[in-house]
Amino acid sequence: MRLHQLVSDVARHTPEALAVHAWDGRLTYGELDALADRYSAALAARGVRPGDRVLLWAGKSTHAVALMQGCLRRGAVYVPVTESNPPVRAARIGRGCGAALTVTDAGGAVRAAGAEWNAGPLATLEELLTEETGAPSAPADGSPDDPAYILYTSGSTGEPKGVCLSHRNALAFVTWACELLDLGPRDRLANHAPFNFDLSVFDLYAAFHAGASVFLISQEMAYAPEQLVRFLRRHELTVWYSVPSALSLMMSKGGLFDEVPPPALRVCLFAGEPFPLPLVQQLRAQWPGVRMFNWYGPTETNVCTSYEVTPAVVRRSTAVPIGTVCSGDSMTLAPQDREGEHELLISGPTVMLGYWGQEPHTGPYATGDIVRVGEDGNLELIGRRDHLVKVRGQRVELGEVESVLGAHPGVEDAAVVVVGSGLEAALHAVVTKTCPESSVSLLGLKEWSAQRLPPYMILDALHVVDELPRTGNGKKDRRRMVQDITTGRTMM
Template sequence: MRLHELLTASARRHPRAVAVHGPEGPVSYAELDALADRYAAALTARGVRPGDRVVIWSHKGVRTVAVMQAALRTGAIYVPVTGSNPPARLTRITSSAAPALVVADPEAAERARPGWDGVPLVTFGELLEGAPAGASASAHESAPDDPAYILYTSGSTGDPKGVCISHRNALAFVEWAVAELDVGPDDRLSNHAPFNFDLSVFDLYAAFAAGAAVHLVPQEMAYAPAQLAQFMREREITVWYSVPSALSLMIREGGLLDEEPPPALRACVFAGEPFAIHHVQALRTRWPKVRLLNWYGPTETNVCTSYEVTDADLERTGALPIGVACSGDEVTLDPPGAEEGEVVVTGPTVMLGYWGGEPHTGPYRTGDLARRDGEGRLHYVGRRDHMVKIRGHRIELGEIESAIGSLDTVADVAVLVAGSGLEATLHAVVVPAPEGRPSLLNVKRCCAERLPTYMIIDRLHVQDDLPRTANGKLDRPLLAAKIEAGEL
């Protein structure tokens, strides 16, 4: 089985069932299969060959999904780039990926074309116009370890890094996830994440594997809490998957828990960052029949551990575990036998490597720190690169965030360091919960009850929200810059 064969198989089994419901409306499996075939013929007519890269610079929509599938059918590698990304970032990605073609939304193409001297750039409509009438493409026989797609993430050097994922990598996760959640043809999955974010792999391919429908959340709605809560109900979503910050926003400002549980919802999955425990407990209390799962894994491995929330977590005071290994992977800590160590992943989901670099071999070192409890479950501690030293003491910022996040008055929190040496200070930036507004005294007291004295914060900043990247994760560099500039 290859990744694109999930769609073609479901199109044979469920031709009239809804495959994707996008801004254009719903399309059936038969319609999506036919559209992907037309685009595959168009790509071939444009000279795209097996192993070539096709950059898709667009907002989410049916045609975007169709071109992704078309690229796979020709043996090409698709590279999704969110339409809101500026031309300058597109140029950096194309410089790295060296694609044969860039396919773009009309408005994106219009922004880029003045001064564009890169690879051929066409709109979706122009691509189809170039295909021979009635042409269809014959599917390329990709090998399981051939690259399927490249997801560009922010690199530590400032240049985007292309995480190269094979058919085998993606299918190992998708097949596990479909079985774990028992996804079937009657399910309706949400797609909250942009296509360049690894969360979207589950949304699209779990749906295609099961013959289910995937409902695309428009980008302009991604952080509109009331609209998201309404979307969940009106589309009768059965399996929701998003970053925790989206769910927190829906709880705080979207009235998500003000009504009875969404009747169709049976599973709510979250990943990408820690989820405030009081929000997890609120969901468990208000939605006792909805499965809640915390998934963990960097883009380089997709989901490699999983933890399912139980009633016992209602008494928990710290963050949820990230759980145990899944997707056929083995997850260990380094150094072996240590109480705490770096998360290391071995198994079928580990990436081929970074595009343009040496192939990755052996285990993948995540850079994340975790500890294993007496029941064998992993608990996320933080990032190696968030480990700082203040006045000689090593401090993991995530541990302070976990402590402050336990307060009922805190909906979201980020802790950062400003200054250096003896002048270094710990700053907590918090979003208040509906229950009240935290004070510096309360936050300091909370830290003092849970942490060593050198980990007690020095400054508190209360904000309406925390800055987020396009993928919905905390934008630490922007927040640090605002603190250093005295803008908070």
């Protein structure tokens, strides 16, 4: 079984069932199946071959979903990049994965032209359909272990890092999730996450696996709490999956609890970052009839542990656990310096093929997350082993942000730290200047970063210092920086 077969199978049996709802319209399974075939034929006409990478740099839409399906049918590997990424970064990813073609929307085409696009051929979704020639060919032969998509994440060296995942990787998680949640054709799933974020894999492919429908939430609406609450109720969604930050906003500013619980909602899932215990307890109490799960897993494994949040959570005084291993995976706990603490290593069918351009991954995947085993046998997340952080649910490698800031002509050295947690988490840059006369300002560095980084990786605050604090072995002392910032000892 491969991912594109999910839609084809449903289309054969219930072609009139709703598959995708988005700002640009609705597609039944029959319509999605036909449109995916058209895109597959158009890709073939453009010379895209099995194994080629196709960069999708566009907003969420029915056509974007159909293009992804078309890539899979062609045997190509799709590489989603959100439309908010500046042309410089999108092109960087395109060159990094050797994209045979970049597909964008009309707005992206204008932005690419203005930036003198230098990452190979580029076409819009509309152009592909206009240029389509010939009848759609049969889906390309292939194996479930072939790469299906590449999700680019922030890289520690300053280069975005492509996590390459196979059909089998995705289906191992999706099949497990559908069984756990008893998903069926009547379900209506929200798609809150962007397509380059691994949460979206569940939204799309669990819906297609179950013959259900998925409702795409635009990037503009993603953190508009009142609109999200209206969306949840208006479309009678049965399954909600998002980062805790979105749910927190809906609770505090969206009026989530102003009315009775959404009658259709039966499952609420959250992942991507810790959910503060008091908020989980409030949500659990307000929605007694809704099943809730805290899911955990890096992009390299998708969801590999699961914890069902039952009414017993009201008696907890510590953070919500990440649960026990799932999706057919297994785990190894590597002891750390402090007794009872372990780094979590994951093995099994959801573990990635590897990073694009590097050797295939072998053996367990070291998550970099430190856990302990609670008295009830559930894993409890303690923190990170390295400097990869989560800000409002988005994965940010501090090294990539520092690399961009360090390239500014006025910056001699830079360190980036996270101050605060949850919705209050913010990226603070601590920099030294190349010379006293150098012009370095928060606004200037924001503008500089906006040309090179996605919006969620742009700094929130700037601190200019004479010298970066360092540890005894010469490394940047991030803990000291956070202390200095929170106590007001740094210079703004």
